[in-house]
Amino acid sequence: MTVLVTGGAGYIGSHTCVELLNAGFDVVVYDNFSNSTPESLKRVMQITSKKLSTVCGDVRDKALLEKTLEGCDAVIHFAGSKAVGESVEKPLEYYENNVYATLCLLQSMRRMNIKKLIFSSSATVYGNPEFLPFTEAHPLRTTNPYGQTKLVIEEMLRNLHVSDPTWSIAILRYFNPVGAHESGLIGENPQGIPNNLMPYIAQVAIGRRQCVNVFGNDYPTKDGTGVRDYLHVVDLASGHLKALAFLDRPQCTAVNLGTGKGYSVLDVIHAFSKACGKEIPYAILPRRAGDIAEFYSDPSFAKELLGWAAKYDLDKMCEDMWRFQCQNPKGYEE
Ligand code: NAD
Ligand code: UD1
Numbered sequence: 001m002t003v004l005v006t007g008g009a010g011y012i013g014s015h016t017c018v019e020l021l022n023a024g025f026d027v028v029v030y031d032n033f034s035n036s037t038p039e040s041l042k043r044v045m046q047i048t049s050k051k052l053s054t055v056c057g058d059v060r061d062k063a064l065l066e067k068t069l070e071g072c073d074a075v076i077h078f079a080g081s082k083a084v085g086e087s088v089e090k091p092l093e094y095y096e097n098n099v100y101a102t103l104c105l106l107q108s109m110r111r112m113n114i115k116k117l118i119f120s121s122s123a124t125v126y127g128n129p130e131f132l133p134f135t136e137a138h139p140l141r142t143t144n145p146y147g148q149t150k151l152v153i154e155e156m157l158r159n160l161h162v163s164d165p166t167w168s169i170a171i172l173r174y175f176n177p178v179g180a181h182e183s184g185l186i187g188e189n190p191q192g193i194p195n196n197l198m199p200y201i202a203q204v205a206i207g208r209r210q211c212v213n214v215f216g217n218d219y220p221t222k223d224g225t226g227v228r229d230y231l232h233v234v235d236l237a238s239g240h241l242k243a244l245a246f247l248d249r250p251q252c253t254a255v256n257l258g259t260g261k262g263y264s265v266l267d268v269i270h271a272f273s274k275a276c277g278k279e280i281p282y283a284i285l286p287r288r289a290g291d292i293a294e295f296y297s298d299p300s301f302a303k304e305l306l307g308w309a310a311k312y313d314l315d316k317m318c319e320d321m322w323r324f325q326c327q328n329p330k331g332y333e334e
Contacts, residue, residue: 001025001026001073001074001244002025002026002027002028002071002072002073003020003025003026003027003028003072003073003074003075003076003244004028004030004068004069004072004074004075004076005017005020005027005028005029005030005075005076005078006030006031006059006075006076006077006078006079006105007030007031007036007077007078007079007080007120008027008029008030008031008041008052008054008076008078009029009031009033009036009037009038009040009041009054010031010035010036010040010078010079011036011177011187011188011189011233012078012120012174012177012233012236012237013029013031013036013076013078013079014036014040014041014043014044014186015181015186015233015234015236015237016076016078016236016237016240016241017029017041017044017052018044018047018048018181018186018237019234019237019238019240019241020240020241021044021045021048021050021052022048022050023241025244026052026053027052027053028052028053028054028055028068028072029041029052029053029054029055030055030057030059030065030068030079031054031055031056031057031079032056032057032058032059032079033056035081035191036189037189037332038054038056039332040186040189040332041054043185043186044186046185047181047183047185047186055068058101059077059079059101059102059104059105060096060100060101060104061104062104062107062108065104065105065108066108066111066112069108069109069112069114070112072112072114073114073116074114074116074117074118074244074247075105075109075114075116075117075118076117076118076240076244077102077105077117077118077119077120078120079101080097080098080101080102080120080149081093081094081097081098081146082146083146083195084124084144084146084147084195084290085195086146087144087145087146087149088144088145091145094145094146094149095145095149095152098146098149098150098153099149099152099153099156102119102153102156103156106156106157106160115164115166115167115168115250116167116168116169116244116247117157117167117168117169117170117247118169118170118172118240118243118244118247119153119154119157119169119170119171119172120172120174121150121153121154121171121172121173121174121254122146122147122150122173122174123173123174123175123176123229123256123258123295123297124142124143124144124146124147124150125140125142125147125150125151125154125173126138126139126140126141126142126173126295127139127140127141127142127143127147127292128143128292129292129294129295132294132295132296133260133295133296133297133298134256134295134296134297134298135256135298135301136173136254136255136256136301140154143290144290154171154254157169157171157252158252160252161251161252165250165251166250167250167252168247168248168249168250168251168252169247169251169252169253170243170246170247170253170255171252171253171254171255172239172240172243172254172255172257173254173255173256173257173297174231174236174257174258175228175229175230175231175256175257175258175259175295175296175297176196176198176228176229176230176231176258177230177231177232177233177236178196178198178230178231178232178233178317178321179198179232179233179234179312179316179317179318179320179321180233180320180321180323180324181233181234181320181324182234182320182323184320184323184324184326184327184328185324185327186324187233187320187321187324187325187328188233188321188324189328189331189332190331193209197212197228197265197268198230198268198272198317198318198321199321200212200213201268201269201272201280202272202321202322202324202325203325204280204281205272205273205276205278205280205322205325206325206326206329208329210281211280211281211282211283212269212280212281212282212283213282213283213285214265214266214269214282214283214284214285215265215285215286215287215288215291216284216285216286216287216288216291217284218287219287219293219294220293220294221264221293221294222264223264223266223267225264225265225266226264226265226291226292226293226294227262227263227264227293227294227295227296228262228263228294228295228296229258229259229260229261229262229263229295229296229297230259230263230268230314230317231257231258231259231310231317232310232311232312232316232317232320234312234320235257235259235310235311235312236257238308239257239302239306239308242302242306242307242308243255243306243308245306246305246306253305255301255302255305255306256297256298256299256301256302257297257299257302257308257310258296258297258299258310259296259297259299259310260296260297260298260299260300261296261314262294262295262296263314267314268314268318269282271314271315271317271318272318272321272322274315274318275315275318275319275321275322276318276322
């Protein structure tokens, strides 16, 4: 079976390519390298001792995409833009690269009669919690343009499936992916100052930044800092393989991929400190605009439907993240 992976050179895509190759799939990566480098794919091949095909292209380039789709059986669609803050400043660019690009992909897939798709959604579609843990039945409403693009795409996929029930679509709502492959060869490679907590902590630990800014310690949580459901990226990648098996049945289903456990910012700092064997200096700052106090998943539907559950704990996430950071102090640059 041949799988086309859009955005396959990125953080989650590269880890998923490793799992796909190890499971014996043929993999075609389609990426414009706007937020990645071909180096990650070289390393995927190094880890697996297997080859994948790479096409440097934009999802909006339907002619090239259709040519690339020839001979493929299914698509995993990671490509897109993902920074919440940037989406507030550049909403049109986010609608273009997320909503419009996905529309192009769907039109191309329909033309090529390929109707199996896994889409990367996000827990951000649940917005402020009405109840916790988030089940897939939680109302959908989001608080930022990035989240809005994910919601629009989800609706587009549900509409498409109603119009043609032979499509088989898995919408995966990721919680907070962190960590790296245990080889230390691939991991998250943020450009500039990291927005997310774990890569920021890793850069403090390696000495690239002075101290972690903790955004608020007056939330109604166990220690006052924000609580999230952190998930090892390798567990997340394996969730995509389980979802591929499920695509044998035509349907359109949204599934949470999380651990079901919430950890505070201070829990993460302490776990990372244990993993790297150093104190991690931190300072308490005011809350970050738009942040939610606490959210975590109910992962039971993923278990029931896909037979998937996360295996790795917070300590393993930090150990693997630290190994990648030590082996690649400046990301893939060196
Ligand atoms: P990433 O930026 O590392 O990977 C995205 C990849 O897509 C990059 O390689 C980039 O070059 C490529 N790309 C972007 N626009 C493209 C286009 N128009 N044509 C072709 N390639 C294009 O991001 P990631 O963290 O691996 O996230 C993958 C997906 O998962 C995204 O859709 C993101 O919104 C979603 N997601 C990520 C997180 C997270 O925390 N990382 C959480 C929830 C959902
Ligand atoms: C962010 C995105 C979300 C996306 C997710 C992917 C926002 C508002 N939301 O979520 O849409 O799906 O990333 O992982 O950006 N924190 C600090 N200091 C930092 C960075 C973060 O204290 O330097 C805190 C935050 O306040 C939060 C927690 O750490 O409580 C996690 O933050 P982050 O890693 O940015 O993830 P989310 O906010 O959950």
